Amino acid sequence: MGRKKIALIGGGQIGGILALIATQKELGDVVILDIPDFENPVKGKALDIMELRPHDGYDAEITGTSDYADIAGADVVIITAGVPRKPGMSRDDLLEINLNIIKNVAENVKKFAPEAFVIVVSNPLDAIVYAFYKTSGFPKNRVIGMAGALDSGRFRAFLAMETGYSVQDVQCLVLGGHGDEMVPLTRLATIGGIPATELISADRLKAIEDRTRMAGGEIVKLLGNGSAFFSPAQSALEMAESYLKDKKRIIPSAALCEGEYGIDGLFIGVPAVIGANGIEKILEVKLSDEEKAALKVTVEHVAGVVEETGL
Ligand code: APR
16 A cells, blocks of 8 residues: 555645645655646745655655646645735635635546545635535535634643643633634633633633634734744644544534534534544534523624625
8 A cells, every 4th residue: 555645735835834744744645736827836845845854754755736637546635725814804805715716626626536535724714615515515524624723722822821831731622613703612621631710710711712712813913924824734734644544533623514513504613523534523512501602603604604605
């Protein structure tokens, strides 16, 4: 059996880091695909990573292309094609342009990599992953959006920064859409198995919760020209790895809900079990009335953006 194959659609900021981390994690061969105008830059990134490998002994092949035939047989496809936010923009402002792009990408992925597990990263995430699902006709267990992994990672980072304890020992869950109305479940956050509510004051927890919701925008503002790319790449690869290695990790992800949490027909951030069969299960956690109300707000927001796709 040869190596696994990972196709990256979009070889910009996130795509480049995805290629690097996938190589370092030795997940398989990597193909970076971008539009013809960007073929040379992605070939350059691929060659640069090929030349990095001897320093640490990775054996995968990394290639750049603008020809979809080169993604044939991909086990995993990660889509970052599209434009990122600029300061002052919301993720929803990207809908029109990224919707056109994802429709084109979906047709091609369907044609050239019909068996792949597809991870969508492009924003506005919940609507773009929905558009991929609708356009491609892929089964729901093989289409997933990367958002909750990143949002809960940010929440974990802030809780670790607050306490000074290891990020490794912080666990938490963020539900809902990938927007400022997402629902960090502070009640369930633990640090070393101890409820975070016992270690951090209610005021500070509230501040951390708010920072988590706005964390993407905080980085957009600092970068000045683009959005976060290191942590989104790592988060997407964590999902790819759980699929490729059948780890059955529980990762907050945008998955198609059909009744779970009372949501029907939308991709919303929920705890998903990711294994060899893709999304193997959505776990349901009992919510308080307040959490239910907060979830309803984010779901309605996502429904509004999805409505605008006309799909
Ligand atoms: N097919 C393939 N690639 C495309 C297409 C297309 N139709 N249209 C655009 N691209 C490529 C661009 O040429 C660019 O190289 O997608 C890449 C996007 O890279 P960046 O602009 O650097 O954006 P990045 O920071 O990687 O973010 C990508 O992920 O987090 C989201 O909001 C973010 O929607 C954005 C996406």
